[in-house]
Amino acid sequence: MAIRSHMLPRLLLAAPLPGRLARLSRRTAASMSSAPAPMGHQGPPLSLRGVVFDMDGTLTVPVIDFPAMYREVLGGDAAYAAARAAGGGSVDILHCIESWAPDEQRRAYEVIARFEQEGLDRLQIMPGASELCGFLDTKQIRRGLITRNVKSAVDLFHQRFGMMFSPALSREFRPYKPDPAPLLHICSTWDIPPNEVIMVGDSLKDDVVCGKRAGAFTCLLDETGRYGPHDSLPEDIRPDFTVSSLSEVFSVLEEHFGLAPVASESRI
Numbered sequence: 001m002a003i004r005s006h007m008l009p010r011l012l013l014a015a016p017l018p019g020r021l022a023r024l025s026r027r028t029a030a031s032m033s034s035a036p037a038p039m040g041h042q043g044p045p046l047s048l049r050g051v052v053f054d055m056d057g058t059l060t061v062p063v064i065d066f067p068a069m070y071r072e073v074l075g076g077d078a079a080y081a082a083a084r085a086a087g088g089g090s091v092d093i094l095h096c097i098e099s100w101a102p103d104e105q106r107r108a109y110e111v112i113a114r115f116e117q118e119g120l121d122r123l124q125i126m127p128g129a130s131e132l133c134g135f136l137d138t139k140q141i142r143r144g145l146i147t148r149n150v151k152s153a154v155d156l157f158h159q160r161f162g163m164m165f166s167p168a169l170s171r172e173f174r175p176y177k178p179d180p181a182p183l184l185h186i187c188s189t190w191d192i193p194p195n196e197v198i199m200v201g202d203s204l205k206d207d208v209v210c211g212k213r214a215g216a217f218t219c220l221l222d223e224t225g226r227y228g229p230h231d232s233l234p235e236d237i238r239p240d241f242t243v244s245s246l247s248e249v250f251s252v253l254e255e256h257f258g259l260a261p262v263a264s265e266s267r268i
C-alpha cells in the first residue's frame, strides 16, 4: 500500500507535548509545513507494540441513538438537558444511574439494553477495520478492545468481524473508561508499557481521556468533524492524532511508528 499523501491534510496532530511526544509533534509540523510535504522521519520511529480499540463507533458503524437513549433513561428532555449541563455538554449515562435506587437502576439498564440490542441488530463493521487489523497482524502488533457496552455485544461483534481482540474488556470490567484501569490491565496482560500502545476511539471523553490517563498514545476517530478543529481541543484532552477514517490510521502508523505497508516492504 502506498503512502496516501492526499489524506495528510486531514491528519492532524496535537500541539507540542512534553518528552517523547514533543518529537512526534515536531515531525508532523515539519511534514505539514510545505507542499509537497516531506514524508521522511527525522530520527528513529516511535515504538508501537499494541493497539487498543473502542468498539461502538470505531470498529462498528455508529447505530445507537444515544440522545434518544439518554432522554428515555433520564425521563425526558428537561432531565437530559440538565444532565448534559452537569456533564459539561456530555452525558455519562452509566455514571448517572450508578447512585439510583435498585428499581430505577434496573429500569434504566433495561432501556439501555434495548437500545444496545437494536444497535446489534443493525451492526455493521466500520470500513477499513478489517484491513487495519490484518495489517497489525502482519506486523505482529497486538490488538485489544475496550468498550462500555456489554460482553454479549462484544461476543456478537467478534462473531461478525471474524477476528478476535484479546483482551476484549466490556463494561463488566470495572472501573470502565474513561478510567485508565482497563487500558492498564491490557498493557499488563500484554507485558507492554502503555507508552508503546495507542488507544483508538471515537469518544474524546471516554477513549482519549482513558488513553491519556494511562500514558498511551491516543488517536481520535472523528468521522464527521463533530469535535471541530484538532487544535481547538483543550490541551488536557487533545489526542495525539485525529483521523476522519480508520484508513487514515495507516498513515499515522507509517509516518510516526515506522510501520511500512507490507506491499512496499516486499519489493526488492
Ligand SMILES: [Mg+2]
Residues within 6 Å of the ligand: 054, 055, 056, 057, 058, 201, 202, 203
Ligand atoms: Mg465509541
